[in-house]
Amino acid sequence: MPRQVDYDSRRRQIVAAAFALISERGLEGVTMRDVAARAGVSVGAVQRSFPSKEEMMVATVEDMNERVSARVQGRIAGSADPDSAATMLQHTLAGIMPHDEPTLAESRVWLAFAAHAAVTPALAAVQRKQYEGLAELVALLLRTAQAAGDVRSDIDTDQEAGALIALTDGLNMQILMGRHTPDSALATLDRRLAALRPAE
Amino acid sequence: MPRQVDYDSRRRQIVAAAFALISERGLEGVTMRDVAARAGVSVGAVQRSFPSKEEMMVATVEDMNERVSARVQGRIAGSADPDSAATMLQHTLAGIMPHDEPTLAESRVWLAFAAHAAVTPALAAVQRKQYEGLAELVALLLRTAQAAGDVRSDIDTDQEAGALIALTDGLNMQILMGRHTPDSALATLDRRLAALRPAE
């Protein structure tokens, strides 16, 4: 029963199953058997694609990171005013926050891995790298918006980028905990962004 | 071999061991055997104090919540200017953030439970309640500071409380991920608090 399916697509299928299970039950609720069942394949097939569970998990983190990045990219590209750095900034940060069930699932997975990374240095390094890219993007957008006069010039863009990302992450958590709705969290973020504009 | 030790102190001892293990290895790294060994008692003794692992975990969450509350209370009480709401606010939020190894451990445990709560509604309710108390306290302090003229009057205190807590949580996570030092995170928080003051 050899090569009848494309390997990449099977790996994606398995990762998608792992992703769904993590979002529903957390990291500890994921077993190889469950992943195989959810993906509609046998455990052996999963083992063929991922020699160990850890490799499967790593692929799942990467998939999650790519999902978020792709979504943010998409929002930026599809934005009404793609040339405005201020608009791109709003789309970037708002794009990270969940607003429907698929993105809520994404956030749950993100939180699960974040918690895991706190006690797993190898994972922490991966996450830190992802954040570094985001922080640089946000800082760049802030600087560009600053040059366009859309952001106050007395703002340290690197510091502000860190603060905005922290706020976004915190809002993210509060949404998952049910202390914020996606709408109210987005409103808080927008209020914060509005405060960056120069006084008229 | 009956009642030779005080039950409350044994429970505290066990909870402390569970707490330490969670902070080191995360929730999934905690087993009854390990907890017993760390606490210096047998598994049977742990079972005597906590009929099930879940009850032990619940007690550990409660312990964590109490630790944070007690620490914040202590900082407020010991603050140089206990009468100033603005000072109390700073101590409250800064007190939540980690600044040394014991408080870093606290934060790791907090994050572990937060992630778990995202897929465990019963735990989410406990955490939500804890947050509600914090949000009310912060909002009250904001209102008081507002009345004293230390905070701009155009600020919606409830909204701002939510934003400040989200920022604090986000900074907390970034510290754990190594993207912020306790000092830089505290500086970010203080900058944010400074921005609440009325323009001179």
Place this chain on the structure above:
DNA sequence: AGAGATTCGATACGCTCGTATCGATACGAA
């Protein structure tokens, strides 16, 4: 002082996990 109750520590049990193994099967090359 001795009987009874209570707590402890050790161990057993049933289960689930990740992973290894292996026969069955389907394809490609000769």
Place this chain on the structure above:
DNA sequence: TTCGTATCGATACGAGCGTATCGAATCTCT
């Protein structure tokens, strides 16, 4: 067509888990 090989699905295995069980040891009470 047939052999060799790559893959799959089922199952086995050893480890580790939470919990149950039970004899030994200690305290209390009469």
